[in-house]
Amino acid sequence: MAASNGTVVALVGGESSDLIAQLGALRNVDAFTVADGDEAEAARRISRSHASYVISDADPLAHVAAAWVEFFDDRVTLETLLYEADTAADALRSGRAQLPDYYLVLDPAAVEGTWRHWWFGALSSKAPTRVLPVPSSTGEVRRQLRRLPTGRPWPAEFAAWLTRLQFEVPDRLALD
Incomplete structure (x- = not known):
């Protein structure tokens, strides 16, 4: 999959439709929701x-995130987490998926429990300037878009990190 010419932003963590x-409706913005989890079509459109x-x-790590949260909430097995992590790592390595340039986490105060640790601990520890909290309003998201920080690319070893997620324990991760 070829990279987008623009800045790719995933709106996550709240109701975003x-x-x-x-x-x-904004100029120079292509915005869409993923219909029925069709990640392949989302990747093509991006x-x-x-x-x-x-x-x-669209979030290429959605299944990994859910498995990580459920693993630490004692709802799935380690094998489930490893399967989802391996699947995502393979997709990233092969170019079938690409990480967004930024994750804007909507209504960060409303993100509860282990999900909070995923967004503001496990994931943001790998690229802190790429995971940003923002209130869920068009005006606030527009303001955040205008001031997105310049950051380093996602680390090259990111795909390998996914396969070691079971060691990213929520209670040991720093939250802002």
């Missing part, structure tokens, strides 16, 4: 976009 629709900003709820 209406917000994405409103952002899609790679074909010529907009300055590509905003969606």
Whole structure:
């Protein structure tokens, strides 16, 4: 999959459908929601976009995140977490998936429990300037888009890190 020409932003952590629709009305913004979990179509749309900003709820780590949260909440086995991590790592290595440039976590105060540790601990520990909290409003997201920090790319060893997620214990991760 070819990389997008624009800045790819995943809106996560809250109800984003209406917000994405409103952002899609802005100039130089391609905004869409992933229909029925069709990540392959989302990846194609992101790679074909010529907009300055590509905003969606598409997250190539969604299954990994859910498995990580459920593993530490004692709802799935280690094998489930490892399977999801291996699947995502393979997709990233092969180019079938790419991480968004930024994750904007909507309504961070409402993110509860282990999910909070995923967004602001495990994931942000790998690229702190890439995972940003933002209130769930069109105006606030627009302001955040205008001031997105320049950051280093996702670490090259990110795919390998995914396969060691069982060692990223929520209670040991620093939260902002």
